[in-house]
Amino acid sequence: MGHTDPLLCARNVRRVLGSADNANEVLKGVNLSIEREEYVSIVGASGSGKSTLLYLLGGLDRPTRAINGRTFDPPSTIFIDGQDTSTLNDAELALLRNEKVGFVFQFHYLLKEFTAQENVCLPMFKLGKLSREQAMDRGAQLLKQLGMGDKVKRRANRLSGGEQQRVAIARALANEPAALLADEPTGNLDKKNSELVADIFQEISERGQTIVIVTHDHAIAQRAQRMVTMEDGNVIRDEDLHSLSLPGRGPG
Amino acid sequence: MRWFIAFRYFFSHKRQSAVCIAGVTISVTMFIAMSAMMDGFQDKFVIETVESSGHITIKDEPRETRTPILERVYKQPEALLEVHRVKPREQVRKIDNPGGLLASLARMPGIVAAAPAVQGNVIATFGTKTLNLSINGIEPERQLRVTTIAGDVLEGSFDRLRTTADGIIVGKGVADLLGVKLDDSVLLAGSEGGRTTARVVGIFRTGVTPVDYSRGYMLLNDAQTLLNKKNINNEIVIRTDDYTRAQEYATQIEGMAGYRTESWQEANENFLKIFKIQDLMTYIITGTLLLVAAFGVLNILIMSVLERVNDIAILKSMGYSRTDITLVYLFQGLVIGLIGATLGLGFGKLAIEGLRRIPITVEGLIHAEGLLMSEHASQYVKAFIVSNIIVLIAAVYPARRAAKYDPVEVIRGAH
Ligand SMILES: Nc1ncnc2c1ncn2[C@@H]1O[C@H](COP(=O)(O)OP(=O)(O)OP(=O)(O)O)[C@@H](O)[C@H]1O
Ligand SMILES: [Mg+2]
Numbered sequence: 001m002g003h004t005d006p007l008l009c010a011r012n013v014r015r016v017l018g019s020a021d022n023a024n025e026v027l028k029g030v031n032l033s034i035e036r037e038e039y040v041s042i043v044g045a046s047g048s049g050k051s052t053l054l055y056l057l058g059g060l061d062r063p064t065r066a067i068n069g070r071t072f073d074p075p076s077t078i079f080i081d082g083q084d085t086s087t088l089n090d091a092e093l094a095l096l097r098n099e100k101v102g103f104v105f106q107f108h109y110l111l112k113e114f115t116a117q118e119n120v121c122l123p124m125f126k127l128g129k130l131s132r133e134q135a136m137d138r139g140a141q142l143l144k145q146l147g148m149g150d151k152v153k154r155r156a157n158r159l160s161g162g163e164q165q166r167v168a169i170a171r172a173l174a175n176e177p178a179a180l181l182a183d184e185p186t187g188n189l190d191k192k193n194s195e196l197v198a199d200i201f202q203e204i205s206e207r208g209q210t211i212v213i214v215t216h217d218h219a220i221a222q223r224a225q226r227m228v229t230m231e232d233g234n235v236i237r238d239e240d241l242h243s244l245s246l247p248g249r250g251p252g
Numbered sequence: 253m254r255w256f257i258a259f260r261y262f263f264s265h266k267r268q269s270a271v272c273i274a275g276v277t278i279s280v281t282m283f284i285a286m287s288a289m290m291d292g293f294q295d296k297f298v299i300e301t302v303e304s305s306g307h308i309t310i311k312d313e314p315r316e317t318r319t320p321i322l323e324r325v326y327k328q329p330e331a332l333l334e335v336h337r338v339k340p341r342e343q344v345r346k347i348d349n350p351g352g353l354l355a356s357l358a359r360m361p362g363i364v365a366a367a368p369a370v371q372g373n374v375i376a377t378f379g380t381k382t383l384n385l386s387i388n389g390i391e392p393e394r395q396l397r398v399t400t401i402a403g404d405v406l407e408g409s410f411d412r413l414r415t416t417a418d419g420i421i422v423g424k425g426v427a428d429l430l431g432v433k434l435d436d437s438v439l440l441a442g443s444e445g446g447r448t449t450a451r452v453v454g455i456f457r458t459g460v461t462p463v464d465y466s467r468g469y470m471l472l473n474d475a476q477t478l479l480n481k482k483n484i485n486n487e488i489v490i491r492t493d494d495y496t497r498a499q500e501y502a503t504q505i506e507g508m509a510g511y512r513t514e515s516w517q518e519a520n521e522n523f524l525k526i527f528k529i530q531d532l533m534t535y536i537i538t539g540t541l542l543l544v545a546a547f548g549v550l551n552i553l554i555m556s557v558l559e560r561v562n563d564i565a566i567l568k569s570m571g572y573s574r575t576d577i578t579l580v581y582l583f584q585g586l587v588i589g590l591i592g593a594t595l596g597l598g599f600g601k602l603a604i605e606g607l608r609r610i611p612i613t614v615e616g617l618i619h620a621e622g623l624l625m626s627e628h629a630s631q632y633v634k635a636f637i638v639s640n641i642i643v644l645i646a647a648v649y650p651a652r653r654a655a656k657y658d659p660v661e662v663i664r665g666a667h
Contacts, residue, residue: 051664055660055663058569060568060569060659060660061660090573090574091573091574091575094568094571094572094573095571095573096571097569097570097571098570098571098572099571101571102570103569103570105566105569105663107562109562109563109565109566109569109663110566111257111260111563111566111567113260113261113263113264114260122257122567122570123570123571125256126570126571126572126576127571171570172570
């Protein structure tokens with residue numbers, strides 16, 4: 001796992017969904033590398049395979065290795081922090097996710113019986129590096145950083161939608177993941193809350209957090225450093241947005 | 253961490269969880285109370301039986317049938333033997349050389365005491381009432397060493413047997429059926445023509461109904477005369493150092509004595525079978541209750557899984573494994589099992605103490621004042637472990653179902 005490897009790497013990634021007689025090739029050989037500290041947005045039409053790619057990059061799903069018994073060349077593979085995920089069993093992949101990846105989805109998926117703080121602590125409890133007290137302290141601190149300092153002990157189902165999404169972001173950041181992967185994190189929020197979430201992403205990106213965000217919101221997509229466009233299961237465009245806004249850096 | 257999640261989930265279904273716990277508690281309570289009652293009853297029967305009738309009895313039936321005399325002379329199995337003018341000799345059934353047998357028994361390890369006796373049936377008549385009576389002819393000193401019958405005498409005394417000619421001690425049930433009281437005279441008629449008028453010098457109660465309603469004790473000599481078995485012993489009653497090993501000793505003695513030797517277990521086989529059925533009933537009843545409780549657990553856990561598909565998906569996305577999710581649900585089952593079983597043990601104990609205090613007289617296979625409750629630590633342990641295992645088994649299906657959810661499918665489905 002040398003640090004020269006890209007943090008996340010999709011190599012010739014294929015993904016076939018659906019039943020055998022109704023197979024749907026959702027990703028058709030995607031190649032994509034995400035470097036450390038990059039802030040990447042993925043855009044594209046609905047159904048182009050953005051979510052599918054994001055789940056694969058985070059090890060939540062596995063690429064299709066072969067179609068009708070035929071493998072691909074090069075093999076359809078995902079690397080997370082240099083680790084070839086195809087060599088891991090489900091439990092090992094889960095541990096890798098726990099340690100290296102934080103997911104934020106369109107819906108917050110908070111556990112409603114738990115407080116905001118406890119929700120944030122769940123990944124830390126699983127990782128087990130921090131004691132219960134340390135984890136709870138860190139949970140409270142993360143919530144404070146996201147402007148939720150006064151709602152640490154509030155039950156998750158008694159928070160507003162925007163607050164719930166901020167708890168979900170704090171939860172995704174709990175184990176200091178190598179990559180924060182967000183699938184339409186603002187898709188369910190009003191304009192004000194969307195902006196708030198975008199600001200949070202901007203801020204943590206500036207502190208060196210690697211972020212990949214799938215979004216339909218062009219304004220938010222434009223705030224990333226790099227924008228990947230997908231169409232029909234392929235990456236069709238990969239733009240360095242700094243080259244547009246910052247003169248002096250040539251197009252990539 | 254899994255416990256943390258399991259507990260929180262558990263408490264979010266307080267009412268349903270309480271119902272499941274109550275189910276487990278009731279079945280454990282029932283099991284403990286019922287088995288204590290059954291055991292109390294059975295233990296009493298066994299103790300009274302072995303104490304009043306001895307642990308082992310040697311009978312007057314030879315173990316091997318005697319081979320005809322000619323076959324003993326001509327050993328060739330093919331030989332055709334013809335015997336004329338055979339006179340059937342009357343075989344008197346008895347234990348040969350009881351003195352020698354008693355001496356051998358005295359040397360056997362594990363044998364505490366042995367007493368020779370004669371046993372036979374007579375018809376007892378008092379006024380207009382008649383009754384079949386099983387007469388045990390005994391030597392009082394030796395009998396005292398093999399049974400506790402002297403201690404069971406309610407009226408009169410065991411010692412008067414020695415000082416009264418043709419004295420008899422009868423069971424309480426016999427006395428009640430015949431209507432005899434102490435010092436009444438009862439007419440006894442043996443099947444071999446012997447008859448006598450015996451004087452009731454004592455009334456005993458062992459607590460074992462079949463004994464109390466059929467038995468009478470007389471001196472060996474008096475009984476031998478009455479039964480027309482002069483100088484004959486047809487039983488030797490034995491006490492061992494451990495009545496639970498009576499069967500084992502009986503087999504040894506049978507080999508040594510050459511007569512059929514019956515342990516108390518063999519003699520009371522039918523009752524022991526009934527006890528087995530009673531135990532089985534206890535298991536069936538409490539097992540059914542437990543099964544109902546287990547279905548309750550299955551039900552609420554499945555509900556809990558269906559309600560929390562999103563939770564399961566997000567837990568998995570943040571790195572919780574299938575094992576973690578399985579354990580979260582097994583733990584929920586275990587919480588119900590542990591609380592329910594613990595409460596059941598407590599209530600079971602209370603039920604035992606309560607039942608013990610009910611002032612009733614039991615008249616059945618045994619006679620007892622109050623319900624006999626026999627507590628065994630093993631019953632508590634058994635109830636606790638079995639109920640937890642059953643509840644845990646009920647949790648397996650929901651737990652596996654929970655663990656199977658594919659987070660990607662769930663998260664896509666939410667859109
Ligand atoms: N279980 C499935 N079986 C077959 N096809 C599926 C299945 N799940 C998703 N798909 C298809 O895969 C394609 C890509 O889905 P994906 O969710 O990655 O798209 P997306 O780019 O994220 O779209 P959106 O912007 O609407 O979220 C879609 O055309 C969808 O219909
Ligand atoms: Mg999508």
